[in-house]
Amino acid sequence: MKYTFILVFSFLFSFQLFAQKSSEEKPNLVVGIVVDQMRYDYLTRFWEHYSNDGFKRLIRDGYNFKNNHFNYVPTYTGPGHTSVWTGTSPMNHGIIGNSWFNKFENQFVYCAGDESVNPVGTTDDAGKMSPHRMKTTSVADENRLFTQMKGKTIGIGLKDRGAILPAGHTANAAYWFHGRDEGKWISSSFYMDELPQWVKDFNDSNKAESYFKVWNPLYDIKTYAESGVDINDFEGGFKGKATASFPYDLKELKNDNGNYEIIKISPFGSDLTTDFALAAIEAESLGQDEYTDFLTLSYSSTDYLGHNFGVNSKEVQDAYLRLDLNIAQVIDYLDENVGEGNYTIFLTADHGAVDVPAYLQSVNIPGGYFNDVVFTEKLENFVSEEFGEDGLIMNVSNGQVFFDYDKMKEAGVEAENLEKTIAAYILKQEQIDKVITRSELTAGSYTTGIQALLQNGFNQRRSGDVLFVLNPATITYSRTGSTHGSGLTYDTHAPLIFYGAGVKQGSTTQRSEITDIAPTVSALLGIAFPNGTSGKPLFMMLDE
Ligand code: ZN
Numbered sequence: 001m002k003y004t005f006i007l008v009f010s011f012l013f014s015f016q017l018f019a020q021k022s023s024e025e026k027p028n029l030v031v032g033i034v035v036d037q038m039r040y041d042y043l044t045r046f047w048e049h050y051s052n053d054g055f056k057r058l059i060r061d062g063y064n065f066k067n068n069h070f071n072y073v074p075t076y077t078g079p080g081h082t083s084v085w086t087g088t089s090p091m092n093h094g095i096i097g098n099s100w101f102n103k104f105e106n107q108f109v110y111c112a113g114d115e116s117v118n119p120v121g122t123t124d125d126a127g128k129m130s131p132h133r134m135k136t137t138s139v140a141d142e143n144r145l146f147t148q149m150k151g152k153t154i155g156i157g158l159k160d161r162g163a164i165l166p167a168g169h170t171a172n173a174a175y176w177f178h179g180r181d182e183g184k185w186i187s188s189s190f191y192m193d194e195l196p197q198w199v200k201d202f203n204d205s206n207k208a209e210s211y212f213k214v215w216n217p218l219y220d221i222k223t224y225a226e227s228g229v230d231i232n233d234f235e236g237g238f239k240g241k242a243t244a245s246f247p248y249d250l251k252e253l254k255n256d257n258g259n260y261e262i263i264k265i266s267p268f269g270s271d272l273t274t275d276f277a278l279a280a281i282e283a284e285s286l287g288q289d290e291y292t293d294f295l296t297l298s299y300s301s302t303d304y305l306g307h308n309f310g311v312n313s314k315e316v317q318d319a320y321l322r323l324d325l326n327i328a329q330v331i332d333y334l335d336e337n338v339g340e341g342n343y344t345i346f347l348t349a350d351h352g353a354v355d356v357p358a359y360l361q362s363v364n365i366p367g368g369y370f371n372d373v374v375f376t377e378k379l380e381n382f383v384s385e386e387f388g389e390d391g392l393i394m395n396v397s398n399g400q401v402f403f404d405y406d407k408m409k410e411a412g413v414e415a416e417n418l419e420k421t422i423a424a425y426i427l428k429q430e431q432i433d434k435v436i437t438r439s440e441l442t443a444g445s446y447t448t449g450i451q452a453l454l455q456n457g458f459n460q461r462r463s464g465d466v467l468f469v470l471n472p473a474t475i476t477y478s479r480t481g482s483t484h485g486s487g488l489t490y491d492t493h494a495p496l497i498f499y500g501a502g503v504k505q506g507s508t509t510q511r512s513e514i515t516d517i518a519p520t521v522s523a524l525l526g527i528a529f530p531n532g533t534s535g536k537p538l539f540m541m542l543d544e
Contacts, residue, residue: 018379026292026524026526027287027344027500027524028287028288028338028342029287029294029334029343030295030345031345032296032498032517033330033345033347033348034084034166034296034350036077036262036299036300036302037306037351037353037484038352039350039353039493040066040068040352040444040493040494042495043059043495045226046317048216049219049223049321050324051324051328052378052420053331054323054325054326054331055497057499057531058331058497058499059507060417062497062505063499063503063504063505063507064497064499065497065541066507067509067512068215069249069493069511069512069514070148070491070513070514070515072090072457072468072487073450073453073457073486074398074457074486075096075350075492076351077098077161077351078098078313080349081162081165081166082111082128082138082166083515084514085167085519086134086137086528087516087518087530087533087534088137088138089456090456090458090460090463091456091460091534092505092532094134094462095134097111097397097398098110098161101394101464102462107297109133111133112129112131112160112161113133113467114133114188114190116132116134117188117189117190118186118188120192120195121195121199121203124182124186124284126176126180127187130164130190131164131165131167131169132190134168134533136531137169137531138165138168138296138518139521140170141241141528141530142522142531143525144170145170146170146525147292150289152172152293153293154174154293154294154296155167155168155171155175156176156273156295156298157174157175157273157297157299158177158264158269158298159298159303163296166298167296167297173192173284174191177208179264180258182260183228183259184208185259185276191520192435207275210265211272214247215246215247215268218321218325219321221506224314224317224527226317227317228314229314230245232359233480234358235305235310235313235315237308237480238256238265239256239257240256241253244315246315264304265301265308265540266305267303267305267322267323268369269300270302273326274298274326274329274330277330278330280501281334281338281506287343298350302316302323303338303350305319306353306482307481307482309377309481311354311490330345342501344500344524345499346496346497346499346517346521347499349494349495351494352489352491352494353482353483353490353491354473354482354484354488354490355473356480356481357474358479366471368431368473368475369474369476371483372476376541377395379401379425383418386421387421389411392407399468401422401426401464401465402464402465403415403465415438415439415465419438419465419466426466431470433470433472434450435469436467438463438464438465438466439465441454441458441467442457451488454487458540471487472486473490494514500542502542503542503543508540513535515535516538517535518535520537524542
């Protein structure tokens with residue numbers, strides 16, 4: 001009797017200890033940071049210049065996945081943010097591009113565009129946005145369901161799609177920056193009828209305007225030995241300034257460069273995003289009760305800068321050294337206001353980027369520029385002649401050829417015949433590397449190679465009928481600046497670091513995929529996986 005009592009007592013005691021431990025490890029707040037266009041090697045290339053409190057702290061105390069990749073094509077911002085947060089690829093979540101040709105409506109649609117909602121905080125169409133085209137749930141949605149809507153979700157991003165898609169369908173709010181002549185954080189009637197007072201106050205504070213200042217390198221530019229010379233042939237630069245070189249006086253340049261838009265194309269866009277995110281954590285009391293909250297945070301100035309100046313520019317290097325300080329600021333703020341050990345951070349990207357092909361050519365590495373307008377015209381002419389019928393092709397975009405099935409029926413053209421004829425023609429064209437058809441993509445499952453990536457990016461209902469892949473480092477873009485979109489490693493290899501509550505210290509060179517992030521967060525919280533999940537939880541980093 002006595003022993004039984006002790007046994008039961010000690011069992012209860014240990015159970016209680018266990019329960020306490022797990023509730024301590026379950027974070028009050030998850031902050032998921034997506035850095036737009038961040039290549040993995042930006043961590044390693046600029047390592048020596050980073051502070052101790054930003055990227056280095058996340059890696060030192062957290063878990064670093066060094067071989068983390070996107071597992072689908074196309075690697076664009078909309079699909080990227082969505083895949084990070086839904087744990088699946090365009091095959092299931094349906095965000096197959098930033099914009100894509102909607103064959104049912106015979107027009108292009110924008111991934112976050114929604115004509116059925118109204119702008120909030122502006123009268124501009126920039127506010128007509130919602131996640132309605134995203135077919136599956138975000139892990140933030142699953143947290144809302146799990147907590148009976150008591151855990152909050154706030155989405156923040158310089159770009160609307162970077163704010164909206166991660167936060168999911170049930171977010172309390174998503175806010176994005178409307179530049180042009182307004183310089184305000186805005187939202188849509190999908191979330192609210194009116195901006196909350198704290199957002200109005202932020203917008204009235206002239207914070208955005210305060211960033212019309214001179215951009216000089218953060219440290220002595222002579223120490224930026226990890227990037228190319230400041231003046232070179234591979235950068236875009238700004239209107240009204242002869243060379244793409246420091247310093248950039250934003251006040252002077254703003255009128256020729258879209259007014260508030262220029263802040264986005266400078267590291268000050270990341271400063272502004274940080275200011276707004278910290279204001280949100282405070283005003284929305286994120287992480288202050290036992291129900292886990294989510295802040296989905298997207299930094300996009302890095303993308304605008306990469307597109308303008310290229311992967312190898314001093315400007316991009318400087319932007320990352322400054323972003324490192326923004327990350328440090330966020331961690332500091334969370335320590336003070338949510339408490340160390342009470343929050344979890346993950347940091348990743350939405351895609352990488354290619355070195356400017358003109359630069360690669362200058363050092364004898366194959367690369368080039370693809371004229372999609374000429375290609376499309378030639379393809380359409382070929383098909384018209386071959387089948388004696390115009391209009392069998394509805395559209396060519398994002399590396400996909402869309403067929404007009406009504407026209408085909410009228411003309412008695414079989415889909416398989418059209419697929420094969422077009423695929424054979426495309427493969428003969430300059431700069432084309434690979435071609436695959438709808439029939440091949442729906443016949444079985446590819447497990448490796450570009451075929452698997454194309455399949456993961458292929459949504460049966462929304463995608464086209466023949467998909468083609470350009471040669472490595474071959475892009476449809478200007479000869480200055482970098483872009484992205486392919487399945488090659490410069491576009492797929494992205495950072496992934498977990499840090500904080502529930503996360504072990506460590507690192508791995510084992511391959512992980514972008515779609516693993518959301519189920520890992522689910523496992524950490526003990527909540528359901530996003531409903532389309534195709535990735536797997538990365539158990540090795542969970543502190544169990
Ligand atoms: Zn992006």
